[in-house]
Amino acid sequence: MADLLILPVLVPLLGGLLATALPVRSALVGTLAALATSLSGLGITLLVWLHGDLGTVLGGWGVPLGIGLSADGLSAALLAMASLVALAISIYAGSYFAGSAQARHFWPLWLLLWSALNGVFLAADLFNLYVMLELLGLSAAALGALTGKREAIAANLRYLLVGLLGSLTYLLGVALLYTAYGTLDIGLLGERLGPTPIAATALALMVSGLALKTALFPLHFWLPPAHANAPAPVSAALSALVVKASFYLILRLWTELFAPIADIGAATLLGLLGAGAVLWGSWRALRAQRLKLLAAYSTVAQIGYLFLFFPLLASLPPGTARDDLFAACVLMALTHGFAKAGFFLAAGLVQRKAGHDRISELGGVAQRMPATTFSIALAGSALVGLPPSGSFIGKWVLMRGAFETGQWWWLPVTVLGTLLAAAYVFRVLSRAFGLEPTPLQFVTNARSEIPALLLAFASVALLGLAAGPVWAILGFGAAPA
Amino acid sequence: MSAQFLYGGAGILLFALGLWSLLVHEALLRKLIAINIAGGGVFHVFIAIAYRGDTAPPDPVPHALVLTGIVVAVSATALVLALHRRLEQAEESAADAEGRSESASASSAAPPPRTPTERTPTERTPTELTPADLTPADLTPETLHPETPHG
Numbered sequence: 001m002a003d004l005l006i007l008p009v010l011v012p013l014l015g016g017l018l019a020t021a022l023p024v025r026s027a028l029v030g031t032l033a034a035l036a037t038s039l040s041g042l043g044i045t046l047l048v049w050l051h052g053d054l055g056t057v058l059g060g061w062g063v064p065l066g067i068g069l070s071a072d073g074l075s076a077a078l079l080a081m082a083s084l085v086a087l088a089i090s091i092y093a094g095s096y097f098a099g100s101a102q103a104r105h106f107w108p109l110w111l112l113l114w115s116a117l118n119g120v121f122l123a124a125d126l127f128n129l130y131v132m133l134e135l136l137g138l139s140a141a142a143l144g145a146l147t148g149k150r151e152a153i154a155a156n157l158r159y160l161l162v163g164l165l166g167s168l169t170y171l172l173g174v175a176l177l178y179t180a181y182g183t184l185d186i187g188l189l190g191e192r193l194g195p196t197p198i199a200a201t202a203l204a205l206m207v208s209g210l211a212l213k214t215a216l217f218p219l220h221f222w223l224p225p226a227h228a229n230a231p232a233p234v235s236a237a238l239s240a241l242v243v244k245a246s247f248y249l250i251l252r253l254w255t256e257l258f259a260p261i262a263d264i265g266a267a268t269l270l271g272l273l274g275a276g277a278v279l280w281g282s283w284r285a286l287r288a289q290r291l292k293l294l295a296a297y298s299t300v301a302q303i304g305y306l307f308l309f310f311p312l313l314a315s316l317p318p319g320t321a322r323d324d325l326f327a328a329c330v331l332m333a334l335t336h337g338f339a340k341a342g343f344f345l346a347a348g349l350v351q352r353k354a355g356h357d358r359i360s361e362l363g364g365v366a367q368r369m370p371a372t373t374f375s376i377a378l379a380g381s382a383l384v385g386l387p388p389s390g391s392f393i394g395k396w397v398l399m400r401g402a403f404e405t406g407q408w409w410w411l412p413v414t415v416l417g418t419l420l421a422a423a424y425v426f427r428v429l430s431r432a433f434g435l436e437p438t439p440l441q442f443v444t445n446a447r448s449e450i451p452a453l454l455l456a457f458a459s460v461a462l463l464g465l466a467a468g469p470v471w472a473i474l475g476f477g478a479a480p481a
Numbered sequence: 482m483s484a485q486f487l488y489g490g491a492g493i494l495l496f497a498l499g500l501w502s503l504l505v506h507e508a509l510l511r512k513l514i515a516i517n518i519a520g521g522g523v524f525h526v527f528i529a530i531a532y533r534g535d536t537a538p539p540d541p542v543p544h545a546l547v548l549t550g551i552v553v554a555v556s557a558t559a560l561v562l563a564l565h566r567r568l569e570q571a572e573e574s575a576a577d578a579e580g581r582s583e584s585a586s587a588s589s590a591a592p593p594p595r596t597p598t599e600r601t602p603t604e605r606t607p608t609e610l611t612p613a614d615l616t617p618a619d620l621t622p623e624t625l626h627p628e629t630p631h632g
Contacts, residue, residue, distance in 0.1 A: 025601070038554070120604065127546050127549070130550075130553075138560055141560070141564070145564055145567070148567065150572055150575055151569065153564055153567050153568040154568055156564065157561065157564045157565065157568060159512075160560065160561055160564065161503070161512055161516065164516050164520075164561075167501060168519055168523055171550065172523050172526065174523075175526045175527050178527075178542075178543065179526075179530045183514055184542075258493070460555050467580060
């Protein structure tokens with residue numbers, strides 16, 4: 001049964017190869033492969049839900065040489081989010097790229113990206129994580145430059161170089177760990193690792209390399225141009241999924257591998273960078289002239305919130321309060337995945353229909369595209385953290401944790417970030433209405449509008465009203481009332 | 482033992498040199514070479530840690546990792562070069578469009594990033610070649626590497 005772990009990596013890889021071999025049929029092959037990948041990812045999540053953690057070593061080789069895969073609650077939660085979001089992006093892309101020459105390049109790269117993403121979530125050793133991260137970075141940069149426009153290529157060239165630097169820094173940390181402890185398996189390393197200088201150096205190298213890839217302030221400079229200039233389905237995938245992969249890795253390494261040395265001082269540094277990201281990202285989103293640039297800066301801010309959890313996690317002993325904080329952090333990451341994907345897909349539709357995405361000239365979009373505007377509003381309310389969205393619960397637990405641990409200084413950051421987020425979301429919505437007559441149709445283009453709408457709806461209702469399963473799959477008790 | 486430290490230390494030094502060069506230099510080709518040097522430094526470290534004395538055979542795991550790492554580095558280098566080629570093409574076509582609209586000197590978009598000696602009559606017809614294209618002001622680094630409006 002654990003052998004099934006290979007499917008979420010293998011299916012999109014084979015689908016991508018097939019889409020390369022059959023360029024004329026790439027959209028059909030790609031859509032079918034996307035469906036199969038999504039089902040396999042959800043299947044693994046179900047298996048983890050029913051039977052607990054899974055682990056396997058491929059090809060019958062032992063642990064040092066064989067490729068180990070494993071899935072626990074954290075991987076399963078992110079795998080499920082990625083499966084649903086990527087399926088919605090695939091359906092949207094089928095309509096977005098219909099009749100365009102970009103389709104035959106999109107599908108192979110997109111399936112390769114998906115394969116690498118699932119590989120990051122499922123890999124059990126540090127070196128395979130490096131290979132998967134590199135594959136993710138290469139396919140993401142190639143996808144981002146798909147339009148062939150000068151700005152897009154320049155931004156994604158920079159993204160590619162930054163990603164390569166981040167991976168290399170991570171790899172140097174892996175080399176140090178192998179020198180000191182003689183293994184690359186995350187579980188074994190976690191048992192052996194002690195508070196030594198070499199482990200501290202490895203922590204600094206690996207986390208800074210990954211922070212560069214996840215665009216933690218002030219290493220976020222590459223993200224806004226790269227995400228804002230990509231085609232809409234690619235922007236959604238980059239913002240919702242690709243930055244989450246390196247964040248997932250930081251969270252896992254920090255809490256499992258480096259627990260003996262990741263003390264409150266190091267965690268506070270991450271928290272401070274997160275606070276900077278929340279304030280600076282939200283401010284730049286408020287000042288952005290273009291809808292997609294606004295969404296990209298909002299991603300910088302939302303990544304910042306996730307890092308505010310680290311100092312609180314470090315100062316709490318293991319117990320219910322710490323479990324709640326951990327689950328709330330994961331819940332915020334999942335909510336942002338759904339909300340930002342929905343936001344970018346809807347922004348892409350606006351850009352297609354209006355021919356631009358300048359926020360000041362969006363008047364009348366609400367009447368011309370009611371479902372799309374509704375998606376932006378729903379996803380926006382999840383970005384702000386209005387109830388009942390998942391990020392409302394996340395921020396609630398975050399602020400409660402800040403009270404309980406006496407670290408009150410994270411409270412004004414959260415409040416100010418929320419206010420700024422409300423300002424930038426309502427700035428878009430207030431411009432979207434015009435004096436045009438309201439049409440009779442709510443949905444104007446079902447195949448591209450419904451995926452965006454469903455994603456936005458999931459971020460608000462599915463994760464907010466039904467947050468319990470996130471706690472359950474992470475192996476914790478009931479969600480906080 | 483000292484040979485191992487020398488080799489590993491040289492690896493760390495190469496990584497630091499590559500990192501410094503990547504951050505300092507503007508030209509893309511230099512950045513690419515710098516990142517390859519930094520990667521070579523990391524591979525050096527891996528090869529050094531495989532050493533287990535003069536009699537015992539070396540640890541095969543780091544060697545396998547370096548082989549995989551080289552494959553990744555080669556593909557990444559190829560992708561950077563391919564994207565750079567596309568960027569040059571996009572800039573050339575943008576500059577050509579600029580030349581046709583005869584507003585090259587007034588607009589913020591960049592003129593072609595080439596020196597006058599590289600221009601051949603077959604690439605541009607004489608009517609498209611205006612004196613404004615050849616002024617030294619057009620060849621400053623700012624115009625060759627235009628900032629994206631939101632960078």
